Amino acid sequence: xxxxxxxxxxxxxxxxxxxxxxxxxxxxxxxxxxxxxxxxxxxxxxxxxxxxxxxxxxxxxxxxxxxxxxxxxxxxxxxxxxxxxxxxxxxxxxxxxxxxxxxxxxxxxxxxxxxxxxxxxxxxxxxxxxxxxxxxxxxxxxxxxxxxxxxxxxxxxxxxxxxxxxxxxxxxxxxxxxxxxxxxxxxxxxxxxxxxxxxxxxxxxxxxxxxxxxxxxxxxxxxxxxxxxxxxxxxxxxxxxxxxxxxxxxxxxxxxxxxxxxxxxxxxxxxxxxxxxxxxxxxxxxxxxxxxxxxxxxxxxxxxxxxxxxxxxxxxxxxxxxxxxxxxxx
Numbered sequence: 001x002x003x004x005x006x007x008x009x010x011x012x013x014x015x016x017x018x019x020x021x022x023x024x025x026x027x028x029x030x031x032x033x034x035x036x037x038x039x040x041x042x043x044x045x046x047x048x049x050x051x052x053x054x055x056x057x058x059x060x061x062x063x064x065x066x067x068x069x070x071x072x073x074x075x076x077x078x079x080x081x082x083x084x085x086x087x088x089x090x091x092x093x094x095x096x097x098x099x100x101x102x103x104x105x106x107x108x109x110x111x112x113x114x115x116x117x118x119x120x121x122x123x124x125x126x127x128x129x130x131x132x133x134x135x136x137x138x139x140x141x142x143x144x145x146x147x148x149x150x151x152x153x154x155x156x157x158x159x160x161x162x163x164x165x166x167x168x169x170x171x172x173x174x175x176x177x178x179x180x181x182x183x184x185x186x187x188x189x190x191x192x193x194x195x196x197x198x199x200x201x202x203x204x205x206x207x208x209x210x211x212x213x214x215x216x217x218x219x220x221x222x223x224x225x226x227x228x229x230x231x232x233x234x235x236x237x238x239x240x241x242x243x244x245x246x247x248x249x250x251x252x253x254x255x256x257x258x259x260x261x262x263x264x265x266x267x268x269x270x271x272x273x274x275x276x277x278x279x280x281x282x283x284x285x286x287x288x289x290x291x292x293x294x295x296x297x298x299x300x301x302x303x304x305x306x307x308x309x310x311x312x313x314x315x316x317x318x319x320x321x322x323x324x325x326x327x328x329x330x
Contacts, residue, residue: 073121075191079322081131081184084114086318093311101146105139112139123190127183134176141169167226174222182212191325199261204324206258214251220244221282228289242286249279267320270313277306 088111097103112135120128148162185208192208195201224241228234252275260268281303288295 071121071123074123074187075325077118077121077124077128078184078188078191079325080118082318082322082325084111086315086322089311089315089318093308101149105143105146108139108142112136124187127180127187130176130183131180134173134180137169137176138173141166141173145169171223171226175219178215178219182215185209185212188321188325198327199259200263200324200327203258203261203264204321207255208321210251210254210258213254214248217244217247217251221248225282238286241282245279245282245286249275252276252279264320267313267316271317274306274310274313278310281306 091097091107091111097107115135116132118128145162145166149159152158152162189205189208192201192205196205220240221244224237224244227237228241252272255268255272255275258268281299285296285299285303288299
């Protein structure tokens with residue numbers, strides 16, 4: 001049986017996985033995906049429906065058809081949400097907050113309150129309600145985890161049960177957040193598609209489409225990392241993870257093929273480098289994890305370094321999205 005120390009090391013790797021994927025490609029995700037508790041292998045995670053509190057899936061259907069005259073209210077709402085998510089990532093990166101669960105809980109509650117205070121236009125109502133459900137469930141699960149850990153003392157069994165329960169909460173959160181982000185991206189595409197003569201808008205539309213297209217590979221990487229050393233068939237887990245890494249890596253070429261305006265050349269290059277580096281690190285991790293503990297430690301250190309770069313990239317992408325949308329309202 002793994003000690004809680006080892007479980008938390010694996011959890012930390014899961015946090016890094018999400019930050020890497022978010023920064024390298026989607027740029028919008030800011031919370032860790034969880035440990036898989038399946039004993040029958042790892043199935044790819046899809047984003048076709050939102051799972052809220054174990055009830056029937058909620059619809060998140062939006063349209064990407066161009067909007068002749070985009071609602072100014074919708075544009076302002078999207079700008080606000082992207083800026084809020086960027087600010088949330090900056091707070092999350094603060095080492096003081098990252099090392100203090102209680103302070104992290106307070107900041108998460110503050111973010112949830114700020115989200116609840118927003119007024120969503122009709123076009124974004126479903127996305128907004130889904131987001132509230134997602135963040136509320138995460139806050140409740142995180143609060144229970146912090147409370148349980150404070151009460152557990154050295155009870156290894158209780159710590160393990162608490163840890164596994166929070167992993168399930170996070171697993172649902174990661175899947176559901178991907179659905180919300182896809183809806184948010186589609187709404188942004190609907191606003192920007194009417195400005196195809198604007199190179200910045202046209203480029204941003206293509207990047208958002210790539211974000212949506214890469215979601216499956218990203219989620220499969222997160223699921224695979226979480227299932228390492230679990231009760232699942234490890235040969236199958238690693239085969240799925242290796243396949244997901246290669247599918248994710250293929251997106252670097254699609255980013256290289258974009259028609260990139262001069263002001264986005266640096267950002268686009270960082271995204272390509274992030275995808276290449278992330279894929280390379282996961283390949284190396286899979287190659288050495290059973291044979292060379294020292295080499296694995298080096299890879300984890302490199303993941304930590306890349307994770308910090310990816311988080312900065314995610315913040316820059318979110319703020320750029322807000323800026324491009326702001327241009328559409330001028």
